[in-house]
Amino acid sequence: MDREAQFIGQSGPFLDAVERASRAAALNRPVLVIGERGTGKELVAERLHRLSPRWAGPLVTMNCAALPETLIEAELFGHEAGAFTGATKARAGRFEEADGGTLFLDELATLSQGAQERLLRAVEYGEVTRIGSSRAIRVDARIVAATNEHLPALVERGRFRADLLDRLCFEVINLPPLRAREGDIPVLADHFARRMAAELGWPRWPGFGKHAAEQLETYDWPGNVRELRNVVERAVYRWDETDKPVDAIQFDPFASPYRRDVVRPIRDDAPVPATATPSAAPPPSYHCDDLRAACHAHERQLLEAALARCRFNQRATAAALKLSYDQLRHALRRHDLLEKAAG
Numbered sequence: 001m002d003r004e005a006q007f008i009g010q011s012g013p014f015l016d017a018v019e020r021a022s023r024a025a026a027l028n029r030p031v032l033v034i035g036e037r038g039t040g041k042e043l044v045a046e047r048l049h050r051l052s053p054r055w056a057g058p059l060v061t062m063n064c065a066a067l068p069e070t071l072i073e074a075e076l077f078g079h080e081a082g083a084f085t086g087a088t089k090a091r092a093g094r095f096e097e098a099d100g101g102t103l104f105l106d107e108l109a110t111l112s113q114g115a116q117e118r119l120l121r122a123v124e125y126g127e128v129t130r131i132g133s134s135r136a137i138r139v140d141a142r143i144v145a146a147t148n149e150h151l152p153a154l155v156e157r158g159r160f161r162a163d164l165l166d167r168l169c170f171e172v173i174n175l176p177p178l179r180a181r182e183g184d185i186p187v188l189a190d191h192f193a194r195r196m197a198a199e200l201g202w203p204r205w206p207g208f209g210k211h212a213a214e215q216l217e218t219y220d221w222p223g224n225v226r227e228l229r230n231v232v233e234r235a236v237y238r239w240d241e242t243d244k245p246v247d248a249i250q251f252d253p254f255a256s257p258y259r260r261d262v263v264r265p266i267r268d269d270a271p272v273p274a275t276a277t278p279s280a281a282p283p284p285s286y287h288c289d290d291l292r293a294a295c296h297a298h299e300r301q302l303l304e305a306a307l308a309r310c311r312f313n314q315r316a317t318a319a320a321l322k323l324s325y326d327q328l329r330h331a332l333r334r335h336d337l338l339e340k341a342a343g
Contacts, residue, residue, distance in 0.1 A: 007043060008191050009184040012311045013176035017044070024171045025051035030123065032108075032168055033146040035175030038226030041146035042106065044173060048144050049102040057101025060141075062094045064115075065107035072115045074131050077122070083132025095128045098141035108168075109149040109160060120164045143168065178221040178228060182309065182320065185228065189216050192229045193246065196236040209247025219251060300335045307337070 007018060024031050025048045033041045042061070049059045067075055074084070078093030094103055105111075111119065122128045123143055127136040145168055154160035178185065189208065197205045208216070212235065221227055231251055239246045288294050302321075310316040318328035332338045 007040070007047070008188055009181055010187060011176075011181040011184045012309060014181045014184060016311075017173055017175050018047070020171070020173050021047050022051055024048060024173070026053070027171075028053075028142055029170040030143040030145070030168045031170065032151070032172045033144065033175065034148070034150075034172060035146070036148050036177050036222075036224055038224030039175040039177060040225060041175060042104065044175065045102070045104040045106075045144045045146065049104075049142075052102070052142070054101050054142060058098055059102050059104065060094050060098035061104045061106065063106045065110040069112045069115075072112060073118060076115060077118060077128045078130040080130050080132035083130070087132070090130070093128065093130065095122055095139045095141055096137065099139045101141065103141045103143055105143065105145040107147060108145040109147040109151065109154055113161070116161045116164050120161060120167065123164070123167045178224040185216055185221075186213070188225060188228055189232050192232040193236050196233040197242075200237065202242045206243060207245045209245040212245070212247045212249045215249045215251075296335075299331070300337070303331060303335060303337055304340075307340070312340075 009015070021031075021044050031048055033044045035041050045061075046059065049055060062075065064072060074087075074091075074093070076093050076095060078091050078096055079087050081087060081089045118128070122139070126138060126140060128139055129136050151160055151165050155162045155165055193208070194205045216228075216232075223230075231249060234253065235246050235249050238250075239248065306317045306321050310320055314328060314332075315325055318325045321328065323331070329338070
């Protein structure tokens, strides 16, 4: 089982994003990929390239956050010999390397204003000029850019050029975080676990225990799929009883009882200092004038959200809400949502 990253998932939001990327792949237009860390932005960029007419050309990747501001322009557009200190010979930039293929710019929001201005010209006219040269070079590279920032907000704060954003946002693909991909966590966890078990030479994959499976399902996954892979592979690697289901999960590999900021538990027989007894926090107060109306409104919101999440498939919605089909239909009728669900 190779370790190459793959698209794995079955939830509606995930499949919608993949389908959107597949449709945009055939067009020679820029695409923006927006998503939190670990959601698979580079995988989407690769899919856009492999399904495009440029699939035989190069796919060149550049992480805009990995280079100091002084080198980004030279890396993107290249430079002539003697253009700056240390430039002993001419060098082609990433744009020239991606000629006839796709240029993937990760962490786009970190580009400097100068690099944004030069990128704007490259996108608009298909020309780049190496640093230290006065001659423009024609390039044919499709731009796919990714970020976890909200670019319109950066435009309002003056950190990103509005005209560059206008030219890059022909299609915007928003990748769902793992917490919004209902049903995908067990599928992904099983895939990563089987792969790790095979790498370790286990005779078979015994699965996860009930406690571990519940932990995986209820965790928030701020690092998304990348974090899930690390947690699952670490759990399998540390499990010694290969004939029994894996039932120990550690989410934080840095957890240590030796850290100075760790609060150690007080023994039952030890006297509790007065300062160690926290004051009782008052319970939260909720103001409600009409409980029946509030419950009715909340139930309607839950139904609408579940319908949208399941792409208005009523049987899938009923299963997601743990209702029978008839119970769901009755609830939709009570809230005048039957017509909306059918549409």
